[in-house]
Amino acid sequence: MTALAVALACVLLVLAGLHAYWGLGGVWPGNDAASCARTVAGFQGVDAMPGPIASFAVAAALCFSATVALVLGGVIASPFPFFVLGPAALFITLVFLGRGVVGFTPAWRRLTPEMPFARLDRLYYSPLCLLIGAAFFTLGIRGFSA
Numbered sequence: 001m002t003a004l005a006v007a008l009a010c011v012l013l014v015l016a017g018l019h020a021y022w023g024l025g026g027v028w029p030g031n032d033a034a035s036c037a038r039t040v041a042g043f044q045g046v047d048a049m050p051g052p053i054a055s056f057a058v059a060a061a062l063c064f065s066a067t068v069a070l071v072l073g074g075v076i077a078s079p080f081p082f083f084v085l086g087p088a089a090l091f092i093t094l095v096f097l098g099r100g101v102v103g104f105t106p107a108w109r110r111l112t113p114e115m116p117f118a119r120l121d122r123l124y125y126s127p128l129c130l131l132i133g134a135a136f137f138t139l140g141i142r143g144f145s146a
Contacts, residue, residue, distance in 0.1 A: 001142050002030020008135045009066040011128075016062035044110075056060025065092050065136075072139035094135040099129030112137030 005107070021028070023038070025051075030036030037046040068088055071078045078085055102108050103126025112118060117125075 001073045001139060002075055004135055005069050005075050008069040008073075008116055008132065008139070009053060011132065012066035013071065015067065016059040019059035019062065019098045022049055023052040023059065025052075038114040039116055039120065042112035042114040042121060044113055046114055060064075064088075068092060069136065072136075074144075080125045089136060089140045093133050093140060094137060096129045096133030098133075100126050100128075100133055102126075103129065 022040070028038040030039050033049050034047045037049045041050065049096055062141050066074070067079070068085065069105070070076045071085060072089060080088065108121075109118065113120065
């Protein structure tokens with residue numbers, strides 16, 4: 001479980017870094033804010049990235065999630081009491097599984113039709129969310145049954 005926790009935390013921290021980069025005004029993988037937004041946000045008619053507050057909030061949530069993964073994997077001691085850790089782990093699992101599933105629904109396709117986001121979401125973003133959710137579920141089951 002340690003390897004799973006470390007791998008999951010690494011993925012989450014890379015994603016947190018990307019969100020912080022976007023919060024600072026970065027435009028990769030686009031060439032400008034509009035092309036970046038069409039690549040990573042994909043909402044109909046999007047022409048700008050979300051603001052810094054939203055980007056930094058997501059980065060902070062991803063860092064928190066990475067910490068929870070490391071605690072569940074037994075890599076670090078918990079800085080959180082159990083009554084916080086258990087619900088947090090469940091919430092994180094449900095958020096990622098939910099986002100992964102929603103990404104394959106017709107309603108989400110109508111909401112996020114911009115290319116290349118729609119294609120990348122089907123191929124990478126939604127499956128990655130499902131994998132992250134499954135990894136959290138696995139760590140949670142193992143961590144709370146031990």
